[in-house]
Amino acid sequence: MIRILSFLLLLYVSTSCAQQNASNTGEDSNPIHSEKVVVIDISVIQKEVLGKNVQFIDIRTPKEYQEGFIDDAVNISFSDKENFASKFENLNKNEPVYIYCYSGWRSHRAAKLLATLGFEKVYDFKGGYKAWTENTKR
Template identity: 55%
Template sequence: MIKRYLPFFILLLFICAIDAQEAPKVSIIDITVFKEAVIGKDVQLIDIRTSKEYSAGYIDDARNISITDIDNFNAQFSKLNKEKPVYLYCYSGVRSNRASKKLLAMGFKYVYDFKGGYKAWSNQVTIDK
């Protein structure tokens, strides 16, 4: 009887093992975690707002790669290290969430989306202009 069910049991274990390997996912972080992660650190910090929004003010050391120009977006992100964490922000968090999902699809392993975005940042931190 054991021999009869052994292949089924092995298949079940194999399926469970595959399912246990969790795919990368977007981590949505608040301002406290965001500050700890990016201030004074060598990270891939990306402002995905338009260049006009970026010119009006940005977070120190942020690089501007606008999501509105998808060809440039894809080209610029293809140059970044997919194994190194990427921190994204926009004005309020909507566009950065959309961009985060695109990065996962491009193969980035560690994607962090700053909840509240630049709006939350500018309410609590001195900004560059």
């Protein structure tokens, strides 16, 4: 029993030290660079996206999109796994891309994927279409 506890303690200390060294040297153990993904709120959409010439993507399903969307958004469905990445190939990876889904869960995962695909800046609208409809009905 003592050997097992000693081994677990050693493993924990080794892992903690490795993580501490990575954070001290600025290395990121996560292959997704968080500086490429920025979570934004509704005020950013209103100020920097609407009416502007930006890459603004609704990643919900086509059915959800047809039921309502934020002005100027183009639909590229995240649920279409086979074509999602290829449809983003038509966009400029050096220009910011703004994405949203219904509540923020899918866009969070999609933002990470887009960063791995080489997009320099991905803005993920936290709260998504749900937050949009709740805040613009007033």
